[in-house]
Amino acid sequence: MTNKGLTVGETAKHLHVSIDTLRRWDKSGKLPAKKSDGGHRYYSQVDLELFKKDIFALATGWVLGSAKEPESASYCPTSSEFKGRLSKLQSALEKLQDLKEYYPLIVAVVGEIGNNSFDHNLGNWPDISGIYFSFDINKRQIAIADRGQGVLRTLKKVRPDIRNDEEALRVAFTEKISGRAPESRGNGLKFVLQVVLERAIQLEFCSSGAKVSVTKDCKMLNIQRIDTYYSGCLALISY
Template identity: 50%
Template sequence: MQSIISPMNIDSGLVAIGRAAKILGVSIDTLRRWDKSAKFTSVRIGVGGNRYYRRSDLDLFMNDWFAVAKRWAMDAVGYEPSPEYYCRTRDVFQARLENFQSSLVKNQEPNLASLISAIVGEIGNNSFDHNLGNWPDILGIYFAYSLSEKRIVLADRGLGILTTLKKVKTDLINHKEALKVAFTETVSGRFPESRGNGLKFVRNIVTQKSFGLFFQTGDAFLNLDANNADVKIEETSEFMRGCLAVVKY
C-alpha cells in the first residue's frame, strides 16, 4: 500500500520518480506501472500524489539482481535495463563474460573459473542463438553477478524454450515438456547442439561440481544441484515468455 505524506515532510531520503527511473535504468512509465501493480511501490507526496521513492528501497532493489531480472523478463512492456547489466549484443556479453572469468581467477575461484564461465556462457549464448532475428521486443540479455555471494543471474525477453524447440519437435505441447527436453535430450537439427553442449552440458557440470541452478521459461522451472541431479520440472503461476537463470557456485 502506498504511503501519502505532506510536502512539508519530504526528506533527503526520498528520490523523485524521474531520478529513480534513471537510477534503475527504466522508464518513468515502467515505474508508474510497477507502482500500480504493487511490484515496486512509491511514496505519494501531497494532494497531487506525486511519486517519490525511498533511497533505501532503491538500494535494496538494485542489490536484489534476481528480483530486478525477473521483473524485467516478466514485464508486459519491454524496456532496456540498466547499462551496467544489459548486454544488447553477443559481443557485449562475451566481453563481460571474459571480465567475469578474469575476476574469478584473480579473486577466489581459479580452479573452477573455466567451468563456471562455460555454464554462464552456454546459457547466455543460448539466448542469442535461439532468438537471432526474432526478438519479440528488447533484444539481448540481462547479466549480473556477485563474487562475494557467488551468484550469477541471466535473463532474456526472447521467444522461450517451447517456441524454439517446437521448430524441430512439433509434438511438444507445454513449457514443462519443453524444459525437460532441453535439459535431457539431444535434439537433432537444433543449431547449438552442433557444439555438443547445450543445457545438457550445463546440467552435467552443475550436478557434478555441486553448483546450483534455477532455470525458468514460460510457467515451468527447475532447481538443480548435486543433491537434485534428476530433472524434475515444476510449474508456477508466474509466467515469463523468455528465460531466467540463477547460477550458484
Template identity: 50%
Template sequence: MIVLKPCFQTAIIMSIELLSIGEAARRMHLSIDTLRRWDKAGKFPAVKKSGKRFYRLEDIEKYLVKLGIAETDIFEIAKEWVSIDSASEPSDSFYCQNSIVFQYRLKKLENEIGVVAGLEDSFPLITSIVGEIGNNSFDHNLGNWPDVPGIFFGYDIRKRVIVLADRGQGILKTLKRVKKELASDEEALRVAFSEVISGRAPEARGNWLKYVKGIIVENDVRLFFQTGTAVLELKKGDRSLNIRKERESIYGCIAVINF
C-alpha cells in the same frame, strides 16, 4: 507550532537533491517503465514538477542500502524485467545488447572470479556455464527477438551469484520447430535437459542445456532455470529432473547460478 512561510518552504524543497527519472533508473539498476509503475502503485513515489517525475537522492540511497542487504537483489531486478508485459532495455550495468558486449563482460567476470580464493579450479567451469547460457540466448533469438533484443547479465561475486535473462522466444517455441508434439513449457524444459534433439541450429538449443546439466551434477554449482511457467532447480548429485510449474509465466528465460 511553527508555520513556515511559503518562500521558506520552497527553499527547503529546492535544497533537496532531485534526480531525473532516467538518472534514478540508472542508479537503481531499474528500467524507467518500472519506476513509473512503482510511482503509480505508491511503491516508490516520485516528486512531480511541471508534469515530470523526479526522485529524491536520499530515497534512492536508502533503496540501494536496503538492496545491498537483500540476498536476491540481482535476481529480483532480472525477474521483474522478464515478467512485465512491456519492457525497455535494462540498466547499462546489466544490459548486453549483442554477443560482442556479452563476451567482453564474460571475460571480465572470468578475470574477477579467477582470483577468488577457493575457486581456482572451478572458475573455468562456472564461466563455461555462463557462456553457454548467454551465447545460446543470442544464437536462438537472432533476428527473432519479440521486443527487447539482448540479454540481462549481472553478478555479485561476494554473494556468489550470477544471473542471466532474456525476453526471447523461450524453449517451448524453439523446440516446437522439430518437436511439434510438445504442448507445455514443462515438457519442453524436460526434453531440453534430457534428450538429444538435433545438431542443427536453432534446434540444438536443448543440447547445450544437457552440457550445462553435466557440469552441475558433478560440481558444487547450483542452477535455477525458468522458461515460461516451467522451473528447474539443479545441484550436484541430481540425476533426475524435478520440474515444477509456476503460477506466473515469464517472457523468454532466466537463469541463476550459485557457486
C-alpha cells in the same frame, strides 16, 4: 555531483566504500563507471540504485516488465557485449582461491546459457533483443535473463510433438536437440546439467510457465509448473 551523475568520490561515500574498492569494481565489471567527454569517471543514479538491489529480482523484473531496455550496465544488447562482460566475470572468479579448480566451468555454463539466448532468438526477438547479465561476487550469484521466445516455442520448431513447458525443459536439458533446424548440434544445456551435477553449483532456470532446479548430486531433474509466466528465459546460478 555532475550533470550526468555522481563523481567517484561522491559514489564512494554514497555506497560507504573506498575509492580503491570502486576502482576494483570498475575493473572487474561489478560496477562499471561511465566516462564523460572529458574522460572523467562518474556513476549514474540509475546504475547505483540498480546496484543496491538484488540482481535476480532485477532480472525477473525486466523479463516480466514492460518492453524497454534496462537502464543498466548489466544489459547486453549484442552477443559481443555479452562476451566482453563474460570476460570480466572470468577475471573476477579467477581471483577466488576456492574456485581455482572449476571457475572455468562456471564461466562455460554462463556462456552456454547466454549464447543460447542470442543463438535461438536471432532475428526473432519478440520485442527487446539482448540479455540482462549481472553477477554479484560477494553473494556468489549470477543472473541471466532474456525476453525471447522461450524454450517451448523454440523447440517446437524441430519437435512439434513437445506438449508443454515442463516437457520442453526436460528435453532441453537431457536430449541432444537444437532449436535451430536443420542443425544437429544441441548439447548446450546438457553440458550445463552435467557441470552442475558434478560441481558445487546450483541452477534455477525458468522459461514460460515452468522451472527446473538442479543441485550437485541430485538424483533427477526437479521440473515443475509455476504460476508466473516468463516470456523468455531466466536463470540464477549460485556457486
